[in-house]
Amino acid sequence: MDLQLDQLRALDAVITEGTFEAAARRLSVTPSAISQRIKALEDSAGRILVQRTKPVQPTESGLTVWRLAKQVQLLTSDTARELGDEDQPTAKPVNIPIAVNADSLQSWVMPALGRAAQGVNFEIHREDEEHTTRLLRDGTVMAAITSTAAPVQGCIVRRLGAMRYRPMANPDFVGTWFPDGPTAKAFAVAPVILFDRKDDLQFRLMRRYTRKPVDSPRHYIPSSAGFADALRLGLGWGMMPDLQTRQDDNLIPLDSTVFIDVPLYWQQWRLDSPALGMVAATIAETAAAVLL
Structure with missing residues (x-):
């Protein structure tokens, strides 16, 4: 070719x-x-x-050739920047598309991207952490924060840590729907808030109590900020990361001893790219400071 x-x-x-x-x-x-x-x-x-x-x-x-095209453009941009005049950095910024789950984007990823932004243009794809690897496979993104430890073909992976989620709700909602705490009977009838139809976290928790699927009333709110607002307003209960609720007096856990830890990994194309390496290092440094 x-x-x-x-x-x-x-x-x-x-x-x-x-x-x-x-x-x-x-x-x-x-x-x-x-x-x-x-x-x-x-x-x-x-x-x-x-x-x-x-x-x-x-x-x-x-898709195969598209992935090659993006790799070549990344390396070409890196080389142009290295050959440029450091006193007059006129080289075109490197474009790096990244897939990130909404909760990470809302709670800790943006500060990391802010520190890594010089000379880099980010294209963020919001996707559930269990589905971000699909975007890596088809070449849409060069890197992803994912819950998948097995590396996608052509990628390298490193563990970032874990986000801890707890079942949270408005205190009045808890008093009305969970007067005896989280039980199978309460979960079957209490309204639940889901991010979207890929969001399985709430059902994973419910299965610990119900031992079978339940058809509880549900709201779909595909926004991290909107999800938290819906909890505060008493629309339902939902799983929230500790990073977003530590100083929120308007939300309480259904049971403070119950939680789910979601592991997070950084996967990126196996390329010797200074720009991509710098972003990966900043993401890892920030994750080490905030994740479990």
């Missing part, structure tokens, strides 16, 4: 932006030029890389 840098950039732009026209605007060329570069790249690869739908969808082969 004879892969040209402008062809790889075109593939990344088309898949990321969703159309040939949007990719052309991003790269300041014509849609015809984008189409020619994609066609030349497909000829070189000997297979179709993108489906010409709206939005454009990568084929399985396209």
Whole structure:
């Protein structure tokens, strides 16, 4: 395969932006030029890389080449910065897409990214920690905070620590729905708050008491801040990390002795990239200070 840098950039732009026209605007060329570069790249690869739908969808082969395109662009950006004039840093910032679970993003990741932001543009993908590895596999992100210890192919992994979650609720809600504490009967009828339909943490706790699935009333609130507000307002009970509730007088645990620890890992592409390495080091340093 004879892969040209402008062809790889075109593939990344088309898949990321969703159309040939949007990719052309991003790269300041014509849609015809984008189409020619994609066609030349497909000829070189000997297979179709993108489906010409709206939005454009990568084929399985396209995902493989897209991942290569992002790796090449990262290394190219790193090299440009290293060759630049340190007194006049005009090199284009390195773009690093990262998948992060909402609770980590809300409670501790943002300060880490703030310290690592010089010369880096972040593209954050909010995803449940049990599902972030999918974004690593398909090349959407270069790194992810995940609960999966097994490394994705082509990635390295390091343990960050664990977030401790407890079942929390408004005191009046606890008095109304859990007067005898957490019981199977109470969990079967008490409203529960879920982040989204991938959120299994509340059900994991309930199974300790009910020993079988229960169809309790539920709210879906896909926002960490909104989730906490719903608990404070008494809409239901839910699992909250200690990092977000230590100084919250409006929430109390259903049982202070009950908790679930969710392990977190940092997975990233196996690349010798100074920018990606700097972000990983900052994430690890911050995690060591706040996680279990």
